[in-house]
Amino acid sequence: MxxxxxxxxxxxxxxxxxxxxxxxxxxxxxxxxxxxxxxxxxxxxxxxxxxxxxxxxxxxxxxxxxxxxxxxxxxxxxxxxxxxxxxxxxxxxxxxxxxxxxxxxxxxxxxxxxxxxxxxxxxxxxxxxxxxxxxxxxxxxxxxxxxxxxxxxxxxALHSIEQRYCRWLLMTQDRVGGSDLMLTQEFLSEMLGVQRTTVTASARILQEKGIIQYRRGRITITDRPRLERTACECHDMxxxxxxxxxxxxxxxxxxxxxxxxxxx
Known part of the structure; x- marks a missing residue:
């Protein structure tokens, strides 16, 4: 024992x-x-x-x-x-x-x-x-x-919504593990302090690039290295x-x- x-x-x-x-x-x-x-x-x-x-x-x-x-x-x-x-x-x-x-x-x-x-x-x-x-x-x-x-x-203050969005996804994955994140666009818009339509547009761009996949309530990170390259330097710092x-x-x-x- x-x-x-x-x-x-x-x-x-x-x-x-x-x-x-x-x-x-x-x-x-x-x-x-x-x-x-x-x-x-x-x-x-x-x-x-x-x-x-x-x-x-x-x-x-x-x-x-x-x-x-x-x-x-x-x-x-x-x-x-x-x-x-x-x-x-x-x-x-x-x-x-x-x-x-x-x-x-x-x-x-x-x-x-x-x-x-x-x-x-x-x-x-x-x-x-x-x-x-x-x-x-x-x-x-x-x-x-x-x-x-x-x-x-x-x-x-200095980085684009797309860069901040990527940073937030990286931080979340670091903390919870796994590639599937239970996140809504509404929640992310509140955390980033922007309108939901702005977050949705960023998510669509990342999905078209093959970096993430998203559907209602779930975001899947499919290419973390590219996500890191798309994010600003803040996450790595x-x-x-x-x-x-x-x-x-x-x-x-x-x-x-x-x-x-x-x-x-």
Whole structure:
């Protein structure tokens, strides 16, 4: 019988008999994992679920599993929303760096349903107080997340809708795995801050080039190398920065997700 926090023969982390696919948790050193593991609770997140709103006290941190993805969005006075960051299996949502009261600035909303590990933010603070290496890892992740936000500002200001569309598809595939993405054009238009007809036109161009296939509620990436070449440099810049500041990920095996079937 395996103990909590064991690893499989190929190095993948097991918690309570389940393979951990969140890269932050899977990269923890054993002594740091022992500080968090007793307080980690598996939860199921549903599409559209709001984890916190602007102004809320952030009392919980979520570590999405492979296939699960959430966005940090800024709601505007006219009812529109602008996406600031996308978070999946590579990271965590809420309460990573700040200590004490943590009023949220953005809304955290689940875009791709699935499982996650939940922990009280207060437990994160306690663990960081006891471990310099844990504190450093979460600070590094916060830097990587900030890089994504900053690059998004530049991308939204300078690059075409087609390039931004491709970047968003690449980010989504990185986080959920598999080639089939359960995304509607309406959803993508909201995330990109443009009209649905504009997104549909970009999708049609990419489909005609053989880069993607799309039908209602599903986009299939058929040629990732060409998708990367069509996207702007922003996706690759954020990815490379992430790899530089998160070296712990390279030392531990992380389970890859199964291809998606249905996320509805």
């Amino acid at each position: 395996r103990r909590k926090g064991d690893r499989t023969t190929d190095g993948m982390l097991l918690l309570r008999g389940q393979v951990v696919t969140n890269r932050l948790i899977a990269s923890l050193m054993p002594q740091d994992l022992s500080l968090l593991e007793p307080h980690l609770e598996p939860v199921v997140l549903t599409r559209g679920e709001v984890l916190f709103e602007p102004g809320d006290d952030v009392v919980a941190t979520y570590f999405p599993a492979a296939g699960t993805m959430a966005s940090l969005v800024l709601p505007l006075a006219d009812g529109r929303c602008v996406e600031a960051a996308t978070i999946g299996r590579e990271g965590a949502i809420g309460g990573i760096v700040s200590a004490g009261n943590k009023p949220a600035f953005a809304r955290a909303v689940v875009q791709m349903p699935g499982t996650a590990l939940r922990i009280e933010a207060a437990r994160i603070d306690e663990a960081k107080d006891r471990s310099k290496t844990l504190r450093d890892l979460f600070a590094r992740y916060a830097d990587a997340l900030l890089a994504q936000v900053l690059q998004s500002v530049a991308c939204n 954020v990815r490379r920065h992430y790899e530089r500041v998160m070296p712990a990920f390279k030392a531990k095996a992380v389970a890859e997700p199964e291809p998606q079937d249905d996320l509805g």
